[in-house]
Amino acid sequence: MFETIKEFFNPNGNPDLTKAHEFQRKNLPTLWLLGKTGAGKSSLIQAITNLSSVEVGNGFEPCTMTASKYDFPQERPIMRFMDTRGLGEADYNPKEDLDKLGDTCHALVIVMKVDEPEQSAVVNALKKIKKQKKIKKLLVVHTAVLTASEKERERQVAFNQQKIKDVWDENVESVIVDFEADDGSIYNYDLLIDKLASILPIINVMVEDKEHSAKESKNFDKLKNEVLWYCGSASTSDLFPGVGLVSVPAIQAKMLHSLANQYEVEWSMEVFSELIGTLGSSFALQYGIKHGARQLVKFVPVYGQTVGAVTAAALSFGSTYGLGRVACYYFYHKSRGEEISEQEMQDLYRDAMKKGKKASSYESD
Template sequence: MFKRAAKTLYDAVINPPADEELKESWKKSGVSLPVLWLVGKTGAGKSSVIQKLTGYDEVEVGNGFRPCTQTAAVFDYPQQQAILRFLDTKGLGEVGYDPAEDLKLLGKQSHALIVLARVSDNEQSQITQALRAIRKSARHIKPESVLIVHSCLHQVPNDSDRQRAIQSNQQSFEQAWGKPLDYCEIDFTDPADGLAPHDRGIDELRAALADKLPSVQLWLHQQRHDDAESKNFERLQPQVLWYAGTAGLSDAIPLAGLVTVPATQGKMLHSLAQQYDLQWDRRSITEFIGVLGTGFAISYLGSLGGRQLAKLVPALGQTVGSATAATVSFVSTYAIGRAACVYLYKRSVGESIDKADIQAKYKAALKEGGEARKAVLKNGPLKDKRAKNDSKKDAATESNSVVENPNE
């Protein structure tokens, strides 16, 4: 029986489903992308924030936006296998633009709010009015899900004047919301302007956003790496996260995960191999399992089977079993993807395979993925009961929601 189960899983990894099948499964799950809503006056730097976070240039960001209302647009990142959605509305204070409807509708669809304010602009009444409106219409957005971003620091060169301006605006925003709000300071400039550093505050912004959106903190916590392999993984990490999320969703259903999880992981390994211009075949999977260690396959099969049995226990299995299975599948898929990237990189450049190094990367990714998943389950905005009730009330208008299923 063990051999038959192992063969089924092995075949699922070697011959996984096409991406389209995985996308369809994700659609049916009803899971939404985390939505990051950017609010601010024209010139506050909303597009610059998206450019810095995604690494896309101005043209790519401009072409990537698609309208969701007459005055708002969304930008999915990455565009093929999205893990995050940016929501952008017209600049507050623009002539002829009444933000009332946008603030009422879009607040219900967002999970975190970024408010951008230029340090040199001491007229922020439009933003304070917007904050009051959002607080009333989108009660699921808690103070801890709001980030004030004070931008364009170079426009007030004197340190004392700049800090006074920041504190004045911050106080106004907190009074409007009625609670203390987190904030950070950024100054994104064109390198040609000669203002160094041209990306001041980017690390602080990423760290702050990771707290607001735990489900994408693995991506937001990308660090600067000196070695080529780690830089490659920065580029591939969103893809690995997408597959990890898919595996976690499929394993929440009793018995389904027995095949869908390894199939999803197999598709991920195939896709990663293609990125390195390599074939993922029986030789590859055998060698890769060997690199991870002799106990990996036995542990993997035992863990997968045990999770399915746990989900079949009446009442308990449908809560604890499913939640645990989804978490373990997310974490293990992320760790397998991280280890595979090291393995594939070494093969692609003809370097010797260092088992100890790959195993260390695998274990580190297990820990990293576990911490991120715990944060999602503990703090994730989608868990908010009021948000769930709002979503039921808005079911009639769901087709117009900016929170669509990914990859539609």
């Protein structure tokens, strides 16, 4: 336990975590976008990432002959988009894409332009995905809905939606959007994000809020993706027996050290002690005991390699997000010489940890 605590204020003495970060990159929460060219897939990515069309267009990398992947953010990614670009083309054979993407994606989004009734390529691809029984989380996004009258829009949306329901053989969630509203906004943006977060929860955490109650929360949003990157590394490394016992505290230590530097706060034992002290006198002890117990559970045959490992990974994601959130709050006020409320720190940690645990649950079930 004392070695675990020591990791926090001696990050330079931690082991090399390159393998943990590499494993995370191979297992990112992944959203598969299925739709014809021009349906609005790139616009959907822009809406989630808040990037420009140029940034998104230049960020795609080939995955198969006709599919591409986009990692966001590219340097320290926390999620991945997969795009099948050949649908509707005469010489497109979806077999390679379907086989590969079905094994790596966690949720599927079908993007259908409202005035495009010819969707046979999408429907045929969906039939093959359904037979694979690998993807269970599905959302249909109907785009460019403001180009039609309300009555015509309802008819067209219902027509395309029924095609998907006939294949999926169950209730299919959908949302109507338009990425080019007259006022420059995205029509139905909030509902779109809510629907996407229901099939890939990390989206709810990573999307920047439109409004902020304080400058501190605005500042945290600038660092949120970095915190989530550390969360992903901690979570994926904690899927294996014994590994997380060393790697999770090391990853959290590096995160705290990095965040302190960005707020221009010198990272030291004194700062660490004060930060942990605001979370309650028993926090460090409970952290060490609970973390060690989670590792022991993973050694239990069958249970440990399934339920135990997944639970440990979710808790590591949540605790890392909680620590990152309160650390930013603490460093922000400390850098300004302001008083820090222990009650606010503790409440903020509990709320952030719950939010982080929910965001980690992206596996198809």
